[in-house]
C-alpha cells in the first residue's frame with residue numbers, strides 16, 4: 001500500500017512544473033510573436049539596409065544588398081557632431097525634466113495624500129496636455145516664445161533682453177521643448193513610487209538624528225529610485241531620437257539639428273536609406289550603452 | 305543636535321498634554337513626570353493612546369495643547385532629529401533598502417560618533433543577530449526584525465529611550481533574555497526608559513513605575529506591587545491581573561475600617577485601603593487571597609467570609625487551580641489556590657465558603673453608578689490581530 005502510494009505520487013510531483021512551464025510558454029506566445037514580427041524583423045531589415053550600396057547606373061534612391069561597411073565610416077565622420085548634440089540635449093533635457101518632476105511628483109504623491117480628490121485632480125492636470133497633439137503643443141510654444149510673442153516682447157520691453165535677442169531656434173529653446181514634452185513621462189513613474197512611500201521610514205530617519213535634507217537623501221530618494229530610473233529612461237530614450245522639437249519648423253534651426261532630424265532628411269529628402277539606417281543603428285547602440293551603464297550604476301550605487 | 309552618548313538619563317515631563325486628531329481626542333490633559341534613570345512602563349488596552357504619547361515625546365506628532373520637557377528643557381517645538389530621544393517603533397520601520405548593519409549604524413553616523421560599524425556590530429551581538437548583519441530587513445523573521453529595531457535604537461544610548469512594545473514578537477525565552485539585556489543597559493548607564501507593553505508581567509518585573517492608561521488618561525501610576533495590591537479603579541483592578549469586585553452600601557464608617565453591606569453580607573475593608581468611605585462603593589479582593597472552606601468557618605475578627613456558594617468550574621493550570629464559585633446574590637467569584645496536594649481540593653458542585661483577611665481587601669474610587677469602564681472602544685489594530693493577541697494574553701495568564 002505504502003509503495004503504491006509513493007509510486008502514484010511521484011509522477012504527479014514531477015509533471016507539475018513541466019505543465020506549468022507549458023502554460024507559461026503558451027501565455028508568452030503572443031508576446032514572443034509580437035516581438036519577432038515587429039521588432040526582430042524590422043531590426044534585421046534595418047541592419048541589412050545599413051550595409052546596402054547604390055546600384056550602379058541608377059537614379060537616386062535605388063540600392064542593392066552589399067556589405068558596404070564604409071557607410072558607418074561616413075556617418076561617423078559626417079554626423080558625429082549631431083550625435084553628440086543629440087545626447088547632450090537629451091541629458092540636459094532629462095535633467096531639467098527630473099528637477100521639475102520630482103518636486104511635483106512629491107507634492108502630488110506625498111503632500112496631497114490627505115486630499116485624495118486634489119491628488120486625482122493634480123494627476124489629471126499632469127496628463128491633460130496629452131489630450132492635445134504633441135505637434136500642436138510644440139507649435140504653440142513656438143508662437144509663445146517667438147520674437148514677437150508675449151514672453152520675448154515683454155522681456156524686451158522690460159529691457160531684460162536686448163532688442164535683437166531671440167529665443168526660438170537656439171539650443172535653449174530646443175531643450176526647453178524637449179523637457180516640456182516629456183515631463184509627464186518623468187512625473188508619472190516618480191509619482192508611482194512616491195505614492196507608495198511609507199512615511200514611517202521618514203519618521204524613523206528623523207528619530208535617528210537625520211535632518212530633513214539628510215533623510216531625503218538617505219531614505220526618500222533611494223526608496224523612490226525605481227521611479228526615478230524608469231522616469232529618466234522613459235524620457236532620455238525618446239528625447240535622444242526626437243526630430244520634432246529641434247527641427248526648423250518648430251523650436252530649432254539648422255544649428256540645433258539632432259540625429260533624428262538627420263535621419264529624417266536622409267530618409268525623406270536625400271532618399272539615402274543606407275545612411276539613415278546606419279545612423280539609426282548607431283543611435284540605438286549609443287542609447288543601449290548609455291542606458292545599461294546608467295542602470296547598472298544606479299542599481300548598485302550606494303545612494304546612502 | 306545631541307552630540308555623543310548620553311552620560312545619564314534625562315527626566316521627562318509632560319504638562320497638560322492634549323492631542324486631538326480630526327474628530328477624535330486621543331490624549332486628554334495628560335500630566336506625567338518620569339524621573340531621570342527610571343524604567344517607566346506604560347500599560348493599557350489597545351487604542352488607549354500609548355503610541356500617540358510616545359510619538360508626542362519623540363516629536364513625530366505635535367500636541368494640541370501642553371508642554372513637553374526633556375531634562376528640564378522645553379522641547380515642545382523642537383524637531384524630532386534634535387531631541388535626545390530614540391524610539392523602537394511598534395512597526396519596526398527598518399529601512400528596507402539598507403542592510404541590517406547600515407540600519408543599526410544609521411543614527412551613529414548621523415551624529416558622527418567614532419567607529420559606527422564596530423558599535424553597530426556590538427549592538428547586534430547584544431540581540432544575537434550579528435550573523436545576519438549583511439542581510440536586508442525583508443530577509444529576516446518578524447522577531448529578528450524586532451530585535452534589529454531594538455538594536456538600532458539602543459545603540460545610540462539616548463538620554464531617553466522610547467520602546468513601543470519592543471518584545472511583542474518574541475518567544476517567551478528570548479523575551480526574558482532581552483528583558484534582562486534591556487534592564488542591564490538601562491541600569492548601567494542610568495538611561496530613562498519609557499516602555500509600552502501589553503505584557504503585564506513584563507511591566508511588573510522590569511519597571512520601577514507602572515502607569516495604567518485608559519482612554520487617553522493615566523488611570524493609576526505607582527510601583528508595581530502598589531498597583532497590584534491596591535488598585536484604585538475597577539479598570540486597573542481588572543486590567544492588571546484579575547479581581548473579584550462587589551458593590552454595596554457603606555453601613556458603618558469606622559476609624560480603622562469601613563463595613564460594606566453587599567446583598568446582605570457584611571464585608572470589612574481597611575479604611576486606608578478604601579478610596580470612598582460612604583454611600584455606594586465598589587470593593588474587591590484578588591482571587592489568590594481567597595481561601596476555600598468546605599464548612600462554614602467561625603466568624604473571627606479580621607476575616608471576611610462569604611458563602612455558602614457552589615463550585616461551578618475547576619480548571620487546573622499547573623502551579624495553581626482556578627475555581628469559579630457561584631455565591632447567591634453576590635455572583636461569580638474566582639479563587640486561585642496553590643496546588644499543595646494532588647488534584648483539586650474541592651470538586652465541581654461542592655458547597656464552599658470563601659474567606660480572606662480584611663487587610664487584603666480594597667475599596668475603589670469608581671462610582672458604581674457609572675458602570676464598568678474597562679472596555680476599550682477604539683483600536684489601532686485589525687480585529688484579527690487583536691483577537692490573536694487577546695488569545696495569547698489569555699494563554700499566557702493561564
Ligand SMILES: Nc1ncnc2c1ncn2[C@@H]1O[C@H](COP(=O)(O)OP(=O)(O)OP(=O)(O)O)[C@@H](O)[C@H]1O
Nearest residue numbers: 325330349350351352353354355356682683684685
Ligand atoms: N493619525 C490619526 N488620526 C486619527 N486618529 C488617530 C491617529 N493616530 C491614532 N489615532 C487614534 O488615537 C487612538 C490612540 O492610538 P494609539 O496608536 O496611541 O493607540 P495605542 O495605545 O498605541 O494602541 P495599541 O496598543 O493598539 O498600539 C486610537 O483610537 C487611534 O484610532
Ligand SMILES: [Mg+2]
Nearest residue numbers: 354355394684
Ligand atoms: Mg501602539
